[in-house]
Structures are given as structure tokens and as C-alpha cells.
Amino acid sequence: MDISTPTMVFDTLLQALPDAVLVADRNGRIIMCNDQLSQLFGYKKSELIGQTVNILVPETQRKQHQNKLMNYMAEPNRRTMGKIMSLAGQHKNGGLVAVDIMLSPIILEDKTWVICSIRDISELQRLQLSLKHALDKEKKLARMDSLTNVANRRAFYEFAEKEKDRSLRHSLIFTLVYIDLDNFKLVNDRFGHNTGDKLLKMVASNTLHSIRSSDMLARLGGDEFGILLPETDAALARKMMTRLIRKLEKVMDENQWPVSFSIGVLTCQNANTAFEDLMKKVDGLMYQIKHQGKNAIKYCIE
Incomplete structure (x- = not known):
């Protein structure tokens, strides 16, 4: 040099x-x-x-x-x-x-x-990759119901808000479904909470396999589930719910569980409405069924 x-x-x-x-x-x-x-x-x-x-x-x-x-x-x-x-x-x-x-x-x-x-x-x-995996896992867990392994309320609302905005931009119809399990407390009292957990898992699993990959299922809390059906009009929603309820009723009968389903179904043609208001309406449909004897589906077009 x-x-x-x-x-x-x-x-x-x-x-x-x-x-x-x-x-x-x-x-x-x-x-x-x-x-x-x-x-x-x-x-x-x-x-x-x-x-x-x-x-x-x-x-x-x-x-x-x-x-x-x-x-x-x-x-x-x-x-x-x-x-x-x-x-x-x-x-x-x-x-x-x-x-x-x-x-x-x-x-x-x-x-x-x-x-x-x-x-x-x-x-x-390696440390950065490990940290990224840990953060990704945390994010996933924060949006997943730990019992049923479907989305939780937070994830459902985030997804639904985006879908509502997309539907508004492209003038699309979507449908919201609110499902409540009738007599679920009776199962817990009679058979124990382990059986109650098994029932919730089976409801989630069978529902997940009855809807499309573009749809979203979430456990909203307790014995209540929500489904968002993008680009789904009232006629298609009715067919899907008829097929789903038959499958769920069969599962309940096979296990001799005294559970039925009160379901509200709201088809949304006007995506200008705030999502919180849409959820209140579909929740109200479900409660109308509860007050009228349970075990039915009530449909409405917004």
C-alpha cells in the first residue's frame, strides 16, 4: 500500500x-x-x-x-x-x-x-424476524376468539366497516346475521361448562363450513355469533340461512342438546347508514324472535 x-x-x-x-x-x-x-x-x-x-x-x-x-x-x-x-x-x-x-x-x-x-x-x-412473528401472533390473537378460533367482536367490526365502505363505493348489497343460542344456559347448568364450550365450538365449526370463504363469522360474546355476507341479497341470504339452520339443528339433535336458534337477518341496500346502527337493527330483529317464543329467523331489508 x-x-x-x-x-x-x-x-x-x-x-x-x-x-x-x-x-x-x-x-x-x-x-x-x-x-x-x-x-x-x-x-x-x-x-x-x-x-x-x-x-x-x-x-x-x-x-x-x-x-x-x-x-x-x-x-x-x-x-x-x-x-x-x-x-x-x-x-x-x-x-x-x-x-x-x-x-x-x-x-x-x-x-x-x-x-x-x-x-x-x-x-x-433473526431477532427482528422473531419479533415480527410474535407481533403477528399477538395481532391475530387480539382479533380471534380463543375458545372457538373464529374472529372476535373487534375483528368483526373492523372487517364490517371496510366491507360497508366498499359496498358504498361500488353500490353493492351485503347482509348481516345475528345468531343467539336459545337455552344455552340450560346446557351449562345441566351438562357443565365443558359441554357448553364444546357446543359453542361445534356451532362455530359448522357455521364456518356452511358459509363462503369471502364471508366472516365472529363470536360476538357469550352465546352470540355474527356473520357478514358480502354481496349477498335477501334471496341468497335466505337460502344460506335455511341451509345453515338445518345443519345446526341436526348437530343439536345428534348430541341431545336442548338448544335452538334465534336469528336476525338484515340485508343492507343503503351502506350510508352507520354500522353501529345496522348492528342495533339486526340485534333488534334477533330479540324480536326471543320475545316471540325463540327458535326462528326474522328477515328485514334496510
Whole structure:
């Protein structure tokens, strides 16, 4: 390295740095590096000195990197870490190493050199991925009923608000369904809460398999369920509810559970109405059934 700074002193400084570091000339040839670089990529220092930095670049990216290197060397500038967190280097054994880099051009005796600091961020990426998975799981759990594994009230309202807005934009019809289990308390009292939980799970499972993938089922609380049926008019809603109630009644009969269903069905042609008001109306339909003897479905068009 033909510069005035003593090579031994410069090498000592490189060894003292915590990151893997190399010094390259204008052609991208490695003229100095520290032991940390050797350890990170599995090469001896003697195997790196004189090679271009492409030896540390994944083989599939080397041609592209060569062009980037030429462009960078034409106008070298300082590049700090943290700008691109998806870089990778290639170990001697062919494996990839997640890295971040900092580039620091220096000019000594009218010659341009680039100091490249390379940091292994594999562990950081693993921690970030683990954190993302944990956050995704928390978000999912926050919107899921833990007993029945269907959506909860919060998720139902969020989905329904978006669907209502979509229906308004495109002049679409959708239908809301409110289901209440008649005599559910009797099951808990007579057979125990474990049986009550089993019943709720079976209602959720059978309902989920009776509706379309575009529909949404949620446990709104206790023994009450809600269904949102996008792009569903009154005639189609009636067919779907007839099929669903037959399936649910069969499950109750097979298990000898004294449970029936009071259901309100509201087909919404006017999506201008606030969703809270729509829920109050379909809830009111369900309670009308409750007060009139239970075990029926009441339909209404808004």
C-alpha cells in the first residue's frame, strides 16, 4: 500500500475495530483487511489480499455488483450503515451471510482508497424476524376468539366497516346475521361448562363450513355469533340461512342438546347508514324472535 501512513500502524488500527474491515483500491482490489473479515467469511488474509471485493459477493450478484463498483469508484461517497438491511455476503463455503456495510472513501497522495466496514447482522435479522412473528401472533390473537378460533367482536367490526365502505363505493348489497343460542344456559347448568364450550365450538365449526370463504363469522360474546355476507341479497341470504339452520339443528339433535336458534337477518341496500346502527337493527330483529317464543329467523331489508 503506497501511502505515507506506516502500514503497521494502519494494520493495528484495523485490528482494533470491532467490525470486519477491508481497504480496497480504485479497482476494487483488497489491499488490506483485518482478522475479523477473515473470520466472518472463512478466508485466510493471504487468500483475500489482491482479490477484488467480488470474492465476498454472492455469485449470482457478482456481475451486477461489478457495474455498481465501477459507478461507485467513479464518484466515491460515504455510505453509512442502516440504509439497506437486505445485503448478503458469501462465505468461502458458499453460504450467505447477512451483512450491513459502511463505505468511507479516503484520498492519500492523490490516490483514492475505500475503507469498507462489514457488520454481521444475522443475529439481528433473526431477532427482528422473531419479533415480527410474535407481533403477528399477538395481532391475530387480539382479533380471534380463543375458545372457538373464529374472529372476535373487534375483528368483526373492523372487517364490517371496510366491507360497508366498499359496498358504498361500488353500490353493492351485503347482509348481516345475528345468531343467539336459545337455552344455552340450560346446557351449562345441566351438562357443565365443558359441554357448553364444546357446543359453542361445534356451532362455530359448522357455521364456518356452511358459509363462503369471502364471508366472516365472529363470536360476538357469550352465546352470540355474527356473520357478514358480502354481496349477498335477501334471496341468497335466505337460502344460506335455511341451509345453515338445518345443519345446526341436526348437530343439536345428534348430541341431545336442548338448544335452538334465534336469528336476525338484515340485508343492507343503503351502506350510508352507520354500522353501529345496522348492528342495533339486526340485534333488534334477533330479540324480536326471543320475545316471540325463540327458535326462528326474522328477515328485514334496510
